[in-house]
Amino acid sequence: MTTPTAWQRRRAPLATRRTTLAARPASLTTPTTNTPAHRRLLLAAATTAATLALVAVATTSPEPAAAAETVSVSTAAQLKSALAAATPGQTIHLADGVYTGNFKVTGRPATASAPITLEGSANAVLRTSSGGGNVLQLTDADHWTVHGITVQNAQKGIMVDSSDHVTIDGVTVHDLTMEGVHFRTSSSYGVLKNSRIFDTGQDGRGMGEGVYVGSANTYSDTSDHVQILDNVIGPLVRGENVDIKEGTRGGRIAGNTFYGDGLTGANYDDSWVDVKGNDYVVEDNVGVGTTKSGFQPHQQSPGWGCGTTFRNNSSDLSGAVGSGRYAIEVTVYDAATCPVTVTSDNTVVGGDGLVNPGIPVSLVGGGPSPEPSPTREPTPSPTPSPSPSPTTPACTAPAWNAGAVYTGGATVSHAGSTYTARWWTQGETPGTAQWGAWAVVGTC
Structure with missing residues (x-):
């Protein structure tokens, strides 16, 4: 038996009305066929049927969308093909194994409602054959998510270029000669979370940043509103754990754990976090081990390195050497033109203190901590002149001799x-x- 279509089902009331009309008494039935009255009735019925059909089409709810497609891959060749052909709403699932090559996504944007996901377990390992180039590069690839995989053995790990709303979640990145994860060329609203990055910068040049946002010495790279959340960065990150470049703004660095045992001072790497962008929030992070400071806002050029808020960070500066060993070292500060906010819930162990002199510390829930009033020196009571002790005369008499x-x-x-x-x-x-x-x- 043929199942009626949705359109046929919606026509059922019209057929019912026709049956009812046929069952009426003879005095009320239609005239004899082929009369003018009969033709007018047929024309009216046809017009009514057409109208109802149009109404049915206009009011029919759309059929539910097909389930999102999952493409399973198990070889490097399959992975490259899947990346090149990815479409919105698709999930590319990697079987456990080693995928050798330089993998690229170019010009395959998705949407907020239909993102593209590249996923696998930590045992799905992407690596290069020679240790050169990038393991995974996304270019013009909005709304992609990379989840769970391991990236290793390359010059750089995951590069995000000209791609907004890219989320990197739960990945492991290690064994690189340079940086681990880089959002650049105006890649905004990116998120790196729940991930591990370690053993970077193996060439020893101090350019093995764990996470890098923006580009140096340019203000056209507006990789804004990038969030770095709940990651473990280190050990052996030979560069800043997080390096934020001038030209970027409005990001958040929160809930991370930083290990500074890879810092050497090469290429000015002497802190866990270096912020040269504007209006960042740095909060709820824990840092251990550094050559000098924990967190540093820097001004690469006038107007940048301003507006950052540091709150509820915990710094262990044990082992830091030299002068200027502060949990938060503010290199440029002006309350009007280049403010920096440091709250009183930041804590520090070791070093020279929480923040360098001259930088106000704001009470949590209030304004700046008041400068302590100088202690008033008490008016000294006059010291009484001591009475001179009598002068004891010298012993001029001969000393007693027991035999004399x-x-x-x-x-x-x-x-x-x-x-x-x-x-x-x-x-x-x-x-x-x-x-x-x-x-x-x-x-x-």
Whole structure:
């Protein structure tokens, strides 16, 4: 039996009305066929049927969209083909295994309602054959998500170029000669979260940043509103854990754990986070180990490196060397033209303190901590002039000798006092006994 179509089902009420009309009494049935009245009735019925059909088509709800397509791949060749042909709403799933090559997505944008996802477990490993180039590069690829995979053994890990709303989630990136993840060429609203990045910058030039946003020495790269959330960056990141370049603004760095054991000072890498962009929020991060400072807003040129807020970050500067070892080292500050906000819930262990002198610390929930009032020096009470101690005369009398014979009136000195013999005496030590041979007459 043929199942009626949706259009046929919606015509059922019209057929029912026709059946009802046929069942009417003879006095009410249609005239004899081929009369003018009959023709008019047929024309009216046909017009009504056509109208109802149009209404049915106009009001029919669209059929539900087909389920999003999943493309499963297990070889490098299949992966390259899938990336080149990706369409919105598609998921490319990688089987566990090693995929060797330089993988590129170019000109395959998706949409917010139908993103494209590249996914696999941490055992789906993308790597280059020679350690050169980028492992994965997305260009003009809006609304892509990269999830779960491992990227390793290359010059650079994941590069995002001219692509907005790219999310990198739960990936592992390591063993690179340069940076791990880079949002550049005006790639805005990107997110890196729940990921691990370690062992970067293996060439020792200090250019192995964990995460890099923007481009150096240019202000045309407006990779704005990038968020770096809940990642573990380090150990052995040979460059800043996060490097934010001038020309970018409005991002957020939150909930990350930074290890600074890879910092060497090469290429000015002496902090976990270096912010040269504007209006960033840096909060709820934990950093351990650094050569100098924890967090640094820098001004590469006037008007940049301003407006950053640092709050509730925890810094362990144990082992930092030299001067200027601050959890938050603000290199340029002007309350009117280049403000930086440091709140009182930031904490520090070791080093020279929370923030360098001259930078106000804002109370959480309030304004800046007041400058402590100088302690008023008490008016000293006049020191009384001491009464002069009597001068003790020198012992001029000869010292007492136990073997000498002394007659009455003889004078000797002994143990700081002067004595006079009362009578003849020999061998009796001078003292203060009431009935002794010696009477004390003074001190010396």
